[in-house]
Amino acid sequence: MEKKDRAHGAHVIVFPYPAQGHINPMLQFSKRLAFKGLRVTFAVTKFVSKSMHTNSNSVQVQLISDGFDDGGFEQAESIHDYLSRFKEVGSLTLAELIKKQDSSGKPVDCLIYDSFFPWALDVAKQFGLVGAPFFTQMCAVNNIYYHVHQGLLHLPVREPVVSIPGLPAIDIGDMPSYISDPQSYPAYHAMIMSQFSNTEKVDWIFVNTFNKLEEEMIEWMEKRFPLRAIGPTIPSMYLDKQVEDDSDYGLHLYKPDSGDCINWLNKRAEGSVVYVSFGSMAALSVEQMEEIAWGLRRSDSYFLWVVRRSEAEKLPSKFVEETSDKGLIVTWCPQLEVLTHNTVGCFVTHCGWNSTLEGVSLGVPMVGIPQWTDQIPNAKFVQDIWGMGLRAQPNEKGIVSREEVERCVREIMEEEKVKEIRKNAIKWRDLAREAVGEGGTSDKNIDEFVVTLVGLQSVSHSHH
Template identity: 30%
Template sequence: MHCTWLLMPQLILKMPQTSAGPDHVAVLAFPFSSHAAPLLAIIHRLATSSPNTHFSFFSTQQSNNSIFSIYKQNTNIKAYDVWDGVPEGYVFSGKPQEHIELFMKSAPNSFKKAMEVAASDTGRKVSCLVSDAFFWFAGEMAEEIGVIWLPFWTAGPTSLSAHVYTDLIRDTFGVGGVAGHEDELLSLIPGMSKIRIRDLPEGVLFGNLEAFFPNMLHKMGRALPQAAAVFINSFEELDPRITRDLKSRFKEFLNIGPFNMISPAPPAADTYGCITWLDRQKLASVAYLSFGSITTPPPHELVALAEALETSGVPFIWSLKDNSKVHLPTGFLDRTTSQGLVVPWTPQLEVLAHKAVGVFITHCGWNSLLESIAGGVPMICRPFFGDQRLNGRMVEDAWKIGLQVEDGVFRKHGVLNSLDKVLSQDSGEKMRENIRTLQQLAKKAIGPNGSSINNFVALSDLVFNTKI
């Protein structure tokens, strides 16, 4: 996980100091994946601008220990641990997302009890409820105690729109009837005319729609229009049509990112000499490969990637966990020592910002996509799950800042073709121009009087003026 958003002094300096009274903001964090850290970063920004306001931050002990250990805690932010939902002596069955399901089933009651403790500790009633958007029930909790609800969506606006329009999509295309229609376009949804049915996240139209996670996202999509505002880690200029539409669907829709550009973290330690190695390479010549902290391509795709890299002769940096190296072709590491680096970790922001990097081969997670825009580096996308297929489609067909791999999987011939298109052909130069344009729009959004800065001020006004 890249916690690049944890320190944001640049934006804080631009925020007006508020003379808010003794308010008490409750913050409900989703403790899995990379959800809690960006939410804490936003709370840090708000807390710094209003030192008289108290923020109670609720997550599991493991999550709080992880994100607060690398964070200089404000005196007006206090972490509260909530139960992870796993009964004593429980034996996991191995069902996908079982730990999430256990947590979510206990969460409403756990959060309610913890909020009562925090109110007692501080002597202040909760005045505003901020939560991860996954917590559809937070709207009901806010209504019960008479405060506003402000949910945070950690991914992009396209996936958010898919969940908000789930009922319309199901009514239009028919649940379970997508066979043979996978390439039909979602033109009925504003801003999604390039999106195909096959690009939708699992649980919107296909997969087990009655499983816990799809059901949770469906409830979320229905509940979000009731919130006082929905805020998101993006910038309006990236998806203007979807932004306009979601502004009409929500009471307020506030793009307040990209976080990784608002105030980048101090340079990470270059443990494996990536930047030194890049300094010796030609301009826009290097392929950088990374698939995030959760995903690793299956073994046969790792082989295809390795064979394509070796055959192409393209210099590369590959962030690959040590336990996955056994799947690489025999002798690959020895034969490519002068061509590339295979390392277990990279300082990704610094790598993508380096002028020698010409293409980013990625799973197309939202944070990685925003980091690629910040670096001005075109992408070759191999999506795996969730919003990644939507992101990949937008990269190739809407923004035209990269490609998706042929047939959705890594094959040697397909990777060679993609590398050639991005690094050697005119199409690659056009992608670089397009992504540099988005890079400049993002910089403008976070600059003086930019859309993201103004939206953050609007968010803070809602947090500190909580009359409903």
């Protein structure tokens, strides 16, 4: 336990955007900081806390408000309404939380906040705290947005191919949808761009990635920002095994029931199952669901497909019955356990950044079927930069056809070509483990932050 004493428990509040894909990585980062001896308070909205089942003893959960305590995001009239109310009510309740911690003898030293909330830096500075945004997307994507924010890349983009320092040349079609189609979600577009509105005033920037995965990109960003890669933020048991009792995300906004999937997988042959999941947010069109369904059927592989309840009616009628010999469709499954199961040979994914990082860190070849935002460049990187999967190509209507789904799945499950993809998948898995393992790049970056914070803390608290 000598670690705990050394850090005198400098106190950090970690404040995520209240969606599963943001809470999970930031809660995992919080557990790492606690393991390194910091005192960590995790600030979530009242609404999210109602459905949050967290089992972490090392991190204390405290509540703030987004102004929609009864219904969260769904209760707001629009995206814009939600975000502007959150800024107003969130700023006040976050400030109250900091005061409350101070008065109970646990003064706060640092606020780590989701990069979607640049206004949180104003709250941090109001109390003289160290302020650090946490970016839940890959560095390359952040850099694309940074170039737009700085006016270095103009929208709408007129050129078919865009070149940005530290990145390979990217076709406009491989850009995040906020770039290729800036009109699509104006409020989200504004939020994404505002991430860079005050980066010159921050003390640190944390990104959920690791140095080897985006080497040139991170080098370029590090020269301009106090930026550190601290990922992958995947439970320690699956990577470096340093952090005790860290075997899952410990937060499920969906009720877990994992027995079925694992029992079913146990009956299959090694590498014979295609695992399919489009994350906790993606909503596919009925036509796209049908094409994926029949593509899986035609691929003639075993498949385990996670279809959320709200999406289930989009499945073709009788599909479940007709495919029960080969397929299992569930509403939820423990994704990390499934991806590490030796029967899973391929991961069909929407390429959200957390899922992509899980595929990378667990060494599973991927088929990307991205829908929007950063999923599109993530899928490009999976295929063209990291060489550990295929990106399914949509047709002229923007739909990935059943033939294309079948082609990609068959290629990964059967063909000789895949030897290279499997080799790369293992290479990236080993590099991810190395990064968060003792003395790895992400581990050292976290240590540097902890040591600096503790040094500052001992100076500032002696003046109180």
